[in-house]
Amino acid sequence: MTDALFDAKPSLKKQNRLPLNPDAESKGRFPRWLHMPMLKGENLFSTDAVLKEYRLNTVCEEAKCPNRLECYSKKTATFLLLGKECTRACGFCEIDFAKTPKPPEEDEPIRISLSVKKLQLKHVVLTMVARDDLEDGGALHMVKVINSIRKENPGTTIEVLTSDFAGDLSSVDTVLKSRPEIFNYNIETVRRLTPTVRHKATYDRTLTLLSHIKASPEPTFVKSGLMIGLGETKEEVHETIRDLQIAGVDIITMGQYLQPSKRKLSVKEFILPETFKSYETYAYSVGIKHIYAGPFVRSSHNAAAILKIIHEKSLKADIISSYGNPTT
Numbered sequence: 186m187t188d189a190l191f192d193a194k195p196s197l198k199k200q201n202r203l204p205l206n207p208d209a210e211s212k213g214r215f216p217r218w219l220h221m222p223m224l225k226g227e228n229l230f231s232t233d234a235v236l237k238e239y240r241l242n243t244v245c246e247e248a249k250c251p252n253r254l255e256c257y258s259k260k261t262a263t264f265l266l267l268g269k270e271c272t273r274a275c276g277f278c279e280i281d282f283a284k285t286p287k288p289p290e291e292d293e294p295i296r297i298s299l300s301v302k303k304l305q306l307k308h309v310v311l312t313m314v315a316r317d318d319l320e321d322g323g324a325l326h327m328v329k330v331i332n333s334i335r336k337e338n339p340g341t342t343i344e345v346l347t348s349d350f351a352g353d354l355s356s357v358d359t360v361l362k363s364r365p366e367i368f369n370y371n372i373e374t375v376r377r378l379t380p381t382v383r384h385k386a387t388y389d390r391t392l393t394l395l396s397h398i399k400a401s402p403e404p405t406f407v408k409s410g411l412m413i414g415l416g417e418t419k420e421e422v423h424e425t426i427r428d429l430q431i432a433g434v435d436i437i438t439m440g441q442y443l444q445p446s447k448r449k450l451s452v453k454e455f456i457l458p459e460t461f462k463s464y465e466t467y468a469y470s471v472g473i474k475h476i477y478a479g480p481f482v483r484s485s486h487n488a489a490a491i492l493k494i495i496h497e498k499s500l501k502a503d504i505i506s507s508y509g510n511p512t513t
């Protein structure tokens with residue numbers, strides 16, 4: 186990899202790594218707005234115990250997400266489907282790479298749906314590794330999980346955060362037909378940086394996929410997110426916001442990129458909170474209906490706010506009443 190993003194001096198790379206425990210590290214390594222108190226609380230331990238009992242992977246735990254206590258206490262969690270190994274190796278992502286990961290586990294749908302019930306989750310995000318080794322990219326497996334959650338938990342809303350299914354729109358349709366309340370596919374970064382940040386996914390294919398979801402007859406909110414602080418310019422961020430608006434995206438999330446390990450892309454810039462605010466203002470000015478931008482915003486975060494949107498639009502009731510009582 187020859188991109189300039191990998192050319193930072195070792196000292197800078199070290200400076201930009203996310204400390205495992207910010208309280209135990211020098212406070213000087215991060216700007217003040219990126220310090221967060223250590224996570225504590227009953228919800229964290231009880232949720233961890235249920236996830237272990239059902240042998241489940243969550244992005245919340247895998248990524249040691251700083252927002253997880255807040256999400257757990259608001260009865261939301263993000264499950265990682267189809268294993269912990271991915272057939273891609275994106276420059277920002279710490280998930281392990283494997284050319285042929287293990288086959289999908291037949292009992293994963295029921296294990297997830299029972300844990301949703303036990304945790305009384307009101308909103309579930311289902312995300313997945315990219316499974317380029319499977320013919321449908323794992324779409325049918327995701328549908329089985331959705332159906333099982335609906336059967337066991339009729340009041341829970343579902344958001345999917347998918348791969349691009351290698352550009353196969355019929356796999357996208359497979360998931361759309363199961364009518365998730367929110368369909369999320371992240372653009373991740375601006376056009377110029379996409380080849381470095383994402384390797385296999387392309388900027389234009391992302392926009393095609395988002396437009397396709399928006400044009401679907403199945404009612405769903407379209408969501409997409411990006412990380413900033415990777416060396417993009419203000420004009421490039423504005424261009425991406427406009428492109429997402431043209432593609433029909435309803436909800437944008439935008440957060441600070443943090444380097445998960447030395448092997449991954451280094452942070453180029455810590456973005457000021459007021460700059461995030463200015464991007465929000467810009468997005469609203471070009472017609473984006475909902476944007477959540479801030480240093481700690483992650484694509485699965487803000488579920489409480491998103492639930493409010495769903496209730497305002499009465500989409501949940503419409504989807505659940507017309508979906509009936511699906512079986513796995």
Ligand code: SF4
Nearest residue numbers: 271273274275278315
């Ligand atoms: S496709 Fe998704 S899970 Fe796989 S490496 Fe890229 S970001 Fe990580």
